[in-house]
Amino acid sequence: MKKIKLVGLGLVASLSLAAPAVLSGVSVFDYSPAIVQAQEAGLELKVAYLAAHGDKSFTTVAVLVNGDVIVDSLIDEFQYSEGYEGVPNTDGGFGENFPEGLVLASKRVNSEAYSAAMAEKAGSTVAYADNLDAISAAVQGKTFEEVEALIAELEGLGEDGNVADVVSGATLADTAGYVSAILEAAQTGIAFPAAATEATELEIQQVLAAPHGDKSFAIVNVVTDGDVVVAASLDEFQFVTGDNWTGVPNSEGAFGENFPADTILVSKLADSEGYSAMMTEKAGSTVTYVDNLKAVVASAVGKTTEEISATIEELNGLGEDGNVADVVSGATLADAAGYLQAILDAAAN
Numbered sequence: 001m002k003k004i005k006l007v008g009l010g011l012v013a014s015l016s017l018a019a020p021a022v023l024s025g026v027s028v029f030d031y032s033p034a035i036v037q038a039q040e041a042g043l044e045l046k047v048a049y050l051a052a053h054g055d056k057s058f059t060t061v062a063v064l065v066n067g068d069v070i071v072d073s074l075i076d077e078f079q080y081s082e083g084y085e086g087v088p089n090t091d092g093g094f095g096e097n098f099p100e101g102l103v104l105a106s107k108r109v110n111s112e113a114y115s116a117a118m119a120e121k122a123g124s125t126v127a128y129a130d131n132l133d134a135i136s137a138a139v140q141g142k143t144f145e146e147v148e149a150l151i152a153e154l155e156g157l158g159e160d161g162n163v164a165d166v167v168s169g170a171t172l173a174d175t176a177g178y179v180s181a182i183l184e185a186a187q188t189g190i191a192f193p194a195a196a197t198e199a200t201e202l203e204i205q206q207v208l209a210a211p212h213g214d215k216s217f218a219i220v221n222v223v224t225d226g227d228v229v230v231a232a233s234l235d236e237f238q239f240v241t242g243d244n245w246t247g248v249p250n251s252e253g254a255f256g257e258n259f260p261a262d263t264i265l266v267s268k269l270a271d272s273e274g275y276s277a278m279m280t281e282k283a284g285s286t287v288t289y290v291d292n293l294k295a296v297v298a299s300a301v302g303k304t305t306e307e308i309s310a311t312i313e314e315l316n317g318l319g320e321d322g323n324v325a326d327v328v329s330g331a332t333l334a335d336a337a338g339y340l341q342a343i344l345d346a347a348a349n
Contacts, residue, residue, distance in 0.1 A: 042067035045231035046189030052177040055253030061185035062221040092214025134169030194231035195302035211338035222346035295330030
């Protein structure tokens with residue numbers, strides 16, 4: 001069973017940025033030859049946020065694809081619950097936005113408790129995390145066209161059909177929705193490049209972390225080949241005010257009813273335009289959030305964990321007047337070391 005680890009990095013930082021780089025119409029960083037080679041071969045890590053199951057939660061999907069073939073995938077859902085282990089920074093500024101008595105929780109992290117609730121309410125006999133892993137296993141190695149056929153078969157079961165007859169080990173009524181979410185992420189998700197590798201078995205590892213202060217939490221995905229990071233992605237979720245935000249899925253549904261007034265929960269990647277404008281206004285940033293994060297990720301992809309540790313040490317040694325871009329090309333985020341540490345922690349998960 002895939003497990004998600006919560007990582008407390010103990011880093012507290014503001015929205016300050018290091019010396020800015022010039023923003024152009026294209027990405028401000030270059031990929032290594034190994035990454036370019038992998039992109040040409042079609043190997044990418046993609047992430048997307050969807051609503052695969054009702055309107056009381058939102059779904060996160062990470063998919064490793066090679067052209068039109070799904071290599072691996074990892075699904076999770078985030079929902080407000082009572083008595084669960086909350087996401088990182090639940091006890092910090094982020095958690096101050098929760099309704100009294102509730103926390104925002106990962107269903108995977110709380111699979112045991114959520115599975116018990118499923119068993120009580122619906123007689124479920126398969127753990128939540130095991131259900132999601134069975135769904136991921138069902139699409140592994142399949143082409144997009146084959147996954148579409150699988151979805152059609154699931155949707156054709158009808159009310160009396162048995163999901164397990166189509167997806168071995170799965171019992172969730174919304175299995176078709178989860179499979180559809182994987183396919184949508186694979187086709188249209190935010191893409192992060194991978195490094196070339198000869199490995200035939202690649203698996204997504206994930207941690208929830210707090211690499212940037214206490215007002216947000218991060219989802220970090222990493223694919224490794226031994227001690228080499230083949231692919232990685234990172235995103236943060238934060239409550240913001242204003243009306244120029246998209247928000248996570250189901251922000252306008254029952255899930256969003258738990259937000260404070262005039263506040264919305266956003267993915268900083270999906271809402272990069274709005275968050276980048278806020279960074280510019282508050283800290284004079286000239287590099288978009290998405291380009292900043294992708295620059296940090298690019299500096300880790302194709303590197304060994306020892307090399308990433310050395311980069312973190314170099315960043316930590318810059319001091320207040322140092323320029324992050326001198327170490328991580330294209331990045332201006334003062335917390336670049338924290339983001340790389342989160343990637344390193346995910347690689348060790």
